[in-house]
Amino acid sequence: MTAPASDASASFQEFFRTEAACGAVLVACAATALVIANSGWAGAYERLWHFPVTLGMGSHALSLTLQQWINDGLMALFFLLIGLEMKREALGGELASPRQAALPIAGAIGGMVVPALLFAAASGDSAARGWAIPMATDIAFALGILGLVAPNAPPGLKIFLAALAIIDDLGAVLVIAIVYTQTIAWGALAMAGGIVAVLAALNWRGVRQLSPYLIVGLALWYFVHESGLHATIAGVLLALAIPMRAPLLRLEHALHGVSAFVVMPLFALSNAGVVLGGSSSARVTLAVVLGLVVGKPLGITVAAVMAVRWRLATLPAGVTWLALHGCAWLGGIGFTMSLFITMLAFNGSPLIEAAKLGVLAGSAVTGVVGAILVRASLRVPSVTA
Secondary structure, eight states: OOOOHHHHHHHHHHHHHHHHHHHHHHHHHHHHHHHHHTSTTHHHHHHHHTOEEEESOGGGOEEEEHHHIIIIIIHHHHHHHHHHHHHHHHHHSTTSSHHHHHHHHHHHHHHHHHHHHHHHHHHOGGGGGGTTGGGOOOHHHHHHHHHHHOTTOOHHHHHHHHHHHHHHHHHHHHHHHHHSOOOOOHHHHHHHHHHHHHHHHHHHTTOOOHHHHHHHHHHHHHHHHHHTSOTTHHHHHHHHHSOTTHHHHHHHHHHHHHIIIIIHHHHHHHHOOOOTTOOSOHHHHHHHHHIIIIIHHHHHHHHHHHHHHTTSOOOOTTOOHHHHHHHHHHTTOOHHHHHHHHHHHSTTSTHHHHHHHHHHHHHHHHHHHHHHHHHHHTTSOOOOO
C-alpha cells in the first residue's frame, strides 16, 4: 500500500527542512570536538567517551562505553530513519517510478564504486580494509549546504541529492553487514531471524499500532548486537516491517528531530575529535581525500551522464548539468557515515586518526566546491539532454 502523493510530498519537504537545519548543528558539534581534542581538555574528552555504561542485570547485562552506546545504540535510530525514508520513497514517493529513480540510482552506484577503487589504489595493503570509507554521503550536511546556498533550487535537484544520499547510505548499510562483520554468533543470529519473522507477521496481520513494532524492535537490536552483525542493521530491518501510510509517516516524523538534533550531534561530538598533526599515515589521509574529492564527483557525474545518454533517465525539470555536477560534489561530504565506517574498519588501529582527518578534510573541500558550483548554476539557463 503506497502513501498518497500529497503525504509523500509534504513528508519530503519536512525531511529537507530538518536535514538542512541539522547540517548547521553538525558543523558546530564537529568544530567543538576538534577544538576540545586539540586543547588541554583532550584527556577529559577521551575519558568521557570511554566511560563504561551498563544496562540490564546479571547474565543479560550489556556493558558498553558511552561512545559505543552512541555508535551502536543511538545510531540504530538514525539507520531506522534512513530505512523508513528509503521505503517511503520507493513505495510512494520520488523513487516509485523507475524513470525517476534511474538517475539517482546511477549516480549513487558511480559515487560508490569510483571512490572505493581510488581509495584501494592509493591506500596500500595495510589500509585496504577501509575501502568503503569514501562511499557514503552525509544527508544532513549535503542538504544543509544546498538549502543554504540555493534555497530556491528546482525541486528536482533537491530530490536528486536526497535520493542519491539515501541510496548511498543503503549501500553503506549492506557493506557494513557483509564486510565489517568479523564473527557470527549463530544462536543470537537465529533469534534475530525469529524476531524478524514476528515483525513480518505483525505487518501481515495488519497491526497498525507502532508500540508492538518498537517493543519487538528493541529485542531485535539486542540479538543483532549479540550476533556479531553491527547493531545498527536492526534499524533498517525494523523499518522494512513498519506499515506504510500513517504508522510509517508518524514514526518518521517523530524520528526526524531526534535524529537531527540528538543522535547525529552526539555522534559528531564523540567521533570528530581528531588530533591534528597526530595521525600516523599521511597515505591513508590522502586516500580518503582522493575518494571523496575526486572519486565522488567524478563517479556521480559520469554515471548520471551515461544514464541520460543511454536514455535510462532524464534530467529533472529545471536542472542543469552544472547544478547536477555541483550536487555530485556535495555528494562527497561523507562525514557521519564515513566516520562511522572508519570506526568499524580501523577500530583499535593507529590508522583511525589518519582516516578521520581525511574524512574531515575531504568533506570540507567537497562542501565548499559543491556550494560554489550549485550557486553558479542558478545563473545558468536550464538545458535538458
